[in-house]
Amino acid sequence: MDVTVIATESLSKRFPRVTALDRLSVDVGPGVTGLVGANGAGKSTLIKILLGLSPATEGRAEVLGLDVATEGAAIRERVGYMPEHDCLPPDVSATEFVVHMARMSGLPATAARERTADTLRHVGLYEERYRPIGGYSTGMKQRVKLAQALVHDPQLVFLDEPTNGLDPVGRDEMLGLIRRIHTDFGISVLVTSHLLGELERTCDHVVVVDGGKLLRSSSTRDFTQTTTTLAIEVTDTDEHPDGTRAVREALHARGVTVQDGSGLPGAGHILLLTAQGEDTYDLVRDVIADLGLGLVRMEQRRHQIAEVFTNDTDDAQRKEAVGHGG
Amino acid sequence: MAAEQSPQAPATPSGDTRIHNIGYRSYDGPRLGRSYARMSLYSQSLRGAYGLGRSAKSKVLPMLLFVVMCVPAAIMVAVAVATKAKELPLDYTRYAIVMQAVISLYVASQAPQSVSRDLRFKTVPLYFSRPIETGDYVRAKYAALASALFILTAAPLLVLYVGALLAKLDFTDQTKGFAQGLVSVALLSLLFAGIGLVIASVTPRRGFGIAAVIAVLTISYGAVSTLQAIADVQGSGDAGILIGLFSPITLIDGVQSAYLGASSAFPGGVGPDRTEGILFVLVTLGLIVASHALLMRRYKKVGL
Numbered sequence: 001m002d003v004t005v006i007a008t009e010s011l012s013k014r015f016p017r018v019t020a021l022d023r024l025s026v027d028v029g030p031g032v033t034g035l036v037g038a039n040g041a042g043k044s045t046l047i048k049i050l051l052g053l054s055p056a057t058e059g060r061a062e063v064l065g066l067d068v069a070t071e072g073a074a075i076r077e078r079v080g081y082m083p084e085h086d087c088l089p090p091d092v093s094a095t096e097f098v099v100h101m102a103r104m105s106g107l108p109a110t111a112a113r114e115r116t117a118d119t120l121r122h123v124g125l126y127e128e129r130y131r132p133i134g135g136y137s138t139g140m141k142q143r144v145k146l147a148q149a150l151v152h153d154p155q156l157v158f159l160d161e162p163t164n165g166l167d168p169v170g171r172d173e174m175l176g177l178i179r180r181i182h183t184d185f186g187i188s189v190l191v192t193s194h195l196l197g198e199l200e201r202t203c204d205h206v207v208v209v210d211g212g213k214l215l216r217s218s219s220t221r222d223f224t225q226t227t228t229t230l231a232i233e234v235t236d237t238d239e240h241p242d243g244t245r246a247v248r249e250a251l252h253a254r255g256v257t258v259q260d261g262s263g264l265p266g267a268g269h270i271l272l273l274t275a276q277g278e279d280t281y282d283l284v285r286d287v288i289a290d291l292g293l294g295l296v297r298m299e300q301r302r303h304q305i306a307e308v309f310t311n312d313t314d315d316a317q318r319k320e321a322v323g324h325g326g
Numbered sequence: 327m328a329a330e331q332s333p334q335a336p337a338t339p340s341g342d343t344r345i346h347n348i349g350y351r352s353y354d355g356p357r358l359g360r361s362y363a364r365m366s367l368y369s370q371s372l373r374g375a376y377g378l379g380r381s382a383k384s385k386v387l388p389m390l391l392f393v394v395m396c397v398p399a400a401i402m403v404a405v406a407v408a409t410k411a412k413e414l415p416l417d418y419t420r421y422a423i424v425m426q427a428v429i430s431l432y433v434a435s436q437a438p439q440s441v442s443r444d445l446r447f448k449t450v451p452l453y454f455s456r457p458i459e460t461g462d463y464v465r466a467k468y469a470a471l472a473s474a475l476f477i478l479t480a481a482p483l484l485v486l487y488v489g490a491l492l493a494k495l496d497f498t499d500q501t502k503g504f505a506q507g508l509v510s511v512a513l514l515s516l517l518f519a520g521i522g523l524v525i526a527s528v529t530p531r532r533g534f535g536i537a538a539v540i541a542v543l544t545i546s547y548g549a550v551s552t553l554q555a556i557a558d559v560q561g562s563g564d565a566g567i568l569i570g571l572f573s574p575i576t577l578i579d580g581v582q583s584a585y586l587g588a589s590s591a592f593p594g595g596v597g598p599d600r601t602e603g604i605l606f607v608l609v610t611l612g613l614i615v616a617s618h619a620l621l622m623r624r625y626k627k628v629g630l
Contacts, residue, residue: 104456106360115353
């Protein structure tokens with residue numbers, strides 16, 4: 001991590017009755033960083049402080065090398081913010097709204113219009129952008145919220161729970177979009193979620209907070225590579241009335257440890273196994289093909305960072321946070 | 327739409343038409359910062375106060391009220407020109423007092439439109455996550471509504487003035503009266519905008535905001551004019567005059583009868599004299615300053 005995008009040093013925020021942040025020290029580099037914690041873990045408070053809108057009780061923080069306490073306006077010119085809650089007036093079109101927000105970020109009128117057209121296209125809004133926002137689906141509204149955070153081409157965006165309220169497909173699309181914000185647009189991202197597993201494919205780095213304290217800050221690459229868990233579901237045939245068992249035995253014979261997906265929806269029909277790179281995928285494919293079964297699904301399992309945390313922690317508190325995350 | 331989507335389409339090497347995928351373009355142009363953002367918010371809010379840049383439905387009421395404000399002035403001018411009158415039927419300073427119901431209706435409809443929407447749809451955090459500060463937001467909104475009110479109240483005066491000049495009325499008299507009228511409606515705009523915004527900013531519900539603004543403006547005026555009438559009947563004229571401090575429109579009436587040569591709408595046509603007038607000016611200015619302070623306090627709390 002050569003450049004630091006966000007740096008906090010014993011950052012604390014105390015309200016009369018509750019401590020929202022407790023001596024949080026964390027460095028965040030460029031790329032996509034997930035900020036994970038249960039509801040009330042201090043994520044939104046941290047974003048407010050980083051935007052220079054709420055003074056920290058003690059400690060200090062820098063965003064893009066600017067001090068949050070004294071250079072808030074300069075920070076807010078260079079970052080974008082997508083709130084967790086609804087924030088769109090229903091009676092204007094996405095275009096009008098985003099143009100206005102671009103001007104509020106200091107873009108001249110012409111540039112604001114051009115950037116709005118570009119940005120709405122990049123987030124996947126086309127003809128509908130001329131219609132009033134009130135008629136949009138949740139997914140489209142999330143895209144407008146994202147567009148207003150990106151329209152002034154910030155160096156960093158804060159996305160607060162961007163997948164909230166989306167269906168699984170919408171969630172995947174949003175996560176893909178978040179990934180592109182960094183890879184294609186070159187903008188660093190700090191994305192919060194209370195779902196730890198959701199961020200595994202999207203983030204380069206995950207920061208876990210609970211009760212305002214830092215639980216863990218680590219690169220996702222460190223642990224996802226070795227422990228990708230696959231979920232497999234197969235059909236039954238006349239030849240193999242219990243296809244699941246047949247596959248389990250066949251895989252076992254090839255030396256692959258398989259677990260039942262107990263506790264998951266469709267338990268009994270789902271097999272979990274640890275993938276050791278590309279070979280495992282081929283092996284599973286061949287085994288199932290040999291048995292003449294149909295492969296209903298084979299997917300990387302979610303919530304798997306959670307398991308990593310559970311496995312390597314001996315700290316009860318840490319486990320608790322992971323429980324929230326799952 | 328083709329032009330919009332073309333950058334995503336694959337390059338087609340056929341003929342001269344070649345579409346490139348230009349992908350994401352970063353922005354290197356100027357960022358004009360806080361004062362520009364504040365001006366943008368001001369102009370957007372001012373346009374919004376007349377429904378410009380909003381749906382057709384939201385243009386109806388403000389435009390209608392604007393016409394209603396100007397039509398009597400046009401009629402007076404027509405009458406004055408036709409009858410070759412020596413003076414206009416109504417003083418410049420009296421016009422807004424006579425038309426106060428229209429002005430109140432305008433404030434009641436547009437103040438909530440200006441601030442309650444941002445609160446209700448929680449758009450405020452999007453503003454404050456940008457370079458502008460609380461003070462910029464408050465001042466832009468306040469200035470916008472006050473300007474909108476000034477346009478509403480000064481336009482009929484302009485109609486009267488132009489008409490008076492066409493009717494070849496005395497130029498010096500008319501210009502002086504017009505100037506006094508403008509000062510008066512400027513003060514009225516600031517006062518009404520402040521009161522309207524403070525009330526509207528308390529509730530995210532537009533309907534409540536409209537009702538509350540109308541209630542405050544009409545009830546205060548109703549109570550004050552009733553009490554003034556009673557005081558007048560009982561012969562305690564001084565008390566009656568001071569009661570005028572308790573409603574916005576009688577405040578303006580008091581200020582202009584004391585200093586702007588206006589004939590008062592107070593009972594018996596007796597307004598405050600110059601000494602009492604100081605009180606009216608101080609209360610008016612105090613209310614404007616207090617409105618601003620209350621709005622600042624309100625928006626300090628809203629934040630994100």
